Amino acid sequence: MTINKKFEGTKLTASIIGRLDTTTTPQADAELKDGIDNVTELVIDFRQVDYISSAGLRLLLSLQKIMNKQGSMKVTNVNETVKEIFEVTGFSDILTVE
Numbered sequence: 001m002t003i004n005k006k007f008e009g010t011k012l013t014a015s016i017i018g019r020l021d022t023t024t025t026p027q028a029d030a031e032l033k034d035g036i037d038n039v040t041e042l043v044i045d046f047r048q049v050d051y052i053s054s055a056g057l058r059l060l061l062s063l064q065k066i067m068n069k070q071g072s073m074k075v076t077n078v079n080e081t082v083k084e085i086f087e088v089t090g091f092s093d094i095l096t097v098e
Contacts, residue, residue: 003031010038010071015045020056029059033066040071047077052085064095074098 001018014032018024036042042063052060060075067073074096078086086092 001028003028005031005035007035011041011043012036012039013043013045015047017048019051019053020049020059021051021053022055025053025055025059028056029062032059032063036063036066036070039067042067042071042073044073044075045077046075046079046082049082050079052082057085057089057091060091060095072096 001016001020001024004015004017006013006015012035016028020028032044044060044063064073076098078097083092083097086095086097
């Protein structure tokens with residue numbers, strides 16, 4: 001798994017490549033939360049994410065809680081498989097998914 005981060009002022013766009021599972025989520029947690037203190041808009045690009053486990057869902061929930069206090073967060077370019085996981089787990093009601 002790889003994360004490409006792009007800062008534009010107080011906006012952070014993080015593009016995730018690979019799977020968000022039990023093995024990769026700790027690395028993603030560290031990378032995504034590093035430097036997030038001054039971010040008011042977080043965009044997580046799922047264009048190249050083909051799988052997310054419960055560990056990845058917990059990370060998204062944790063990031064959403066942080067961003068609720070600082071600004072906004074959205075998950076973009078979600079494929080049908082991941083979108084279905086969001087819907088079944090109720091995360092589509094918690095997250096802004098575009």
